[in-house]
Amino acid sequence: MPTTTINGFTLQYDVIGGGEPILLTPGGRGGMAQMRPLAEQLASAGYRAIIWDRRNCGASDVVIDGGVSEQEHNADEAFELLTRLDATPAYACAGTSGMRAMALRGRGVERHGVAIDVDPGASLLLAIRHPQAVKGVLLTAVTGWPVGAQYLAENYYTCYVEAAQRGGMRAVIEQLAPNQAPDEEPFWAARIRENPRNEQRVLSMDPQHFIRVMESWSAFTLRESYICGVTKEQLAAIRVPTLAIGGGDDEHPTYVAERVTDVVPGAEFHPPVITALERLRLANRDFRDDAAPAVERMEELRSERTLAILLQFLARVGSGAAKPPGGQPAVADVAYQW
Template identity: 30%
Template sequence: MQVAEVEVNGGIVVHEFVGPEDGEVVVLTPGGRFSKDYPGVRELAEAIAEGGKRVLLWDRPNCGASDIQVYGRSESHMRAHTLGLLLEELGIEKVVKLGGSGGARDSVIFALMYPEKVSRLGLWNIVGGNFSTMSLAGVYILNELRTVRSKGIEGVIELGGPAGGWCDLVAANPRNADRLRAIGAEEFERVMDRWLDAFIPKPNEAIPGVPDWEFGEISVPTLIIRPGRDDHDHPVKTAFQVHTLIKGSRIIEPPWPEDAWEQGGRDREAGTGGIFQAWKLAGPTFIDFIDGKEAGVATTLPWNA
């Protein structure tokens, strides 16, 4: 498939389509600061495309080869805003929005910011709870703040990270070094301070940066895949909280093994796979969901029986 670039809000967004040109458009968003080419993402897109869907893969700002963007209420809000503008540039009026891990949070926020553009919403590996949320503060924000305060913006340009670092973004797209310099240390620190607030656990936020009451604004058909029982990065409790907050949503058993996330982590460390490698198994489930069929098996939490 041909990779294309579109300028959105003063920055280039790299994207491509998988599947037939006349297919219903599905936007697939992974987590971390990982690109559309991270193992497991394209495989899921291809599985969905087999059902006649046209899947939009995109490098979100601060991911892959797209230009860095540093603004907004949170990083997820910035990405949702960027996606809305990208769809307008591409002339796409409505999409099915699918997202896993950090992409689930991005997808929820997109549905809240652009409700008129979303026909269906699919979520899995949703981050929430104290451990998971505070871990993300370390992954995305705290090292950035320490670095910019001690080494300035040049230190940020050289900074790595477990979910994709700023140095990786510069290597993938050399323009990003100058974009960071243009933002400057003072503005970068100011935005990181604001973005940090999303990852401070709050009793009225099932997921980082989204007050519970906002979920009541989501009215489209929503499918949630339950995470594995021992997945501490994406707690089962969070999936059920989101299920109770989105009226009419459906929560189902995962179409992958119970320990898929943990196994993906082990394979990533061994250099033999990645954390998203099992996602392709959800292809048939999402095809049914998009087609308006009952998708998957309703979850029963058998270990509590």
């Protein structure tokens, strides 16, 4: 897998297809593998899809340094990566696989498809901090203040602060985040498994330094702002085509996407791709032994609809390279076996 060294540490990335560049950043702290199916679909539609493991994600190096927030680091490093790949300006799209809001972890349910939900920080901050590098922003199932911000802070930062205070960096490696099931691999242990160099990086770290940086990154996420550390004034300064798709769940409330489109000039809002009725049906099914087929079908449906929306938007605002499918399948057109 290709790698590049930025500011002394290694980032892993891959490029699929040719055409207008789209940087695909996983939501949460996911790795680039979960974006590969979407990248392949976009490449088939005529785009150059760039996927990457951010710092502290996937197989890239663990880097805990201060100065700015983790999201701002991500934005700056995304700009450097795009520049090195001669891929500016690019569309910035963030997402992850899975339906986190349905709390299906630990029930033997495998995720499928390319469902997309987002911590909007990286893509928005890339457009804000490096506007010359971005030709459009695609935000789907946007998370934000207050529930989403609290969720991010607890699962990405504060739980590991408590672990470091309790048992140093070895305890950090062993710590499960609140959103993880007991049988899941701890986040930092996974970073070591995917990149063995990270074991020495983590264990040699001063716990007090780690705590200070984690607390500052958490504070950025929780600070009073319009969306997850991004101010209303910063959003209003964005001058590229922007799409925001509502999430429709507690972690990704639809009103957050609506707030984005209220402020970003000319931004387009799209309602959630999964209806409230569909969510209710899945929630009812979730507690039965045969939940897996329903979850799989929901993921497939979410993937189909989201891809159609993205391609239709890109075809409208771009050079016309996209080959959108026949259109988003209507809810009534989909036969469910509930």
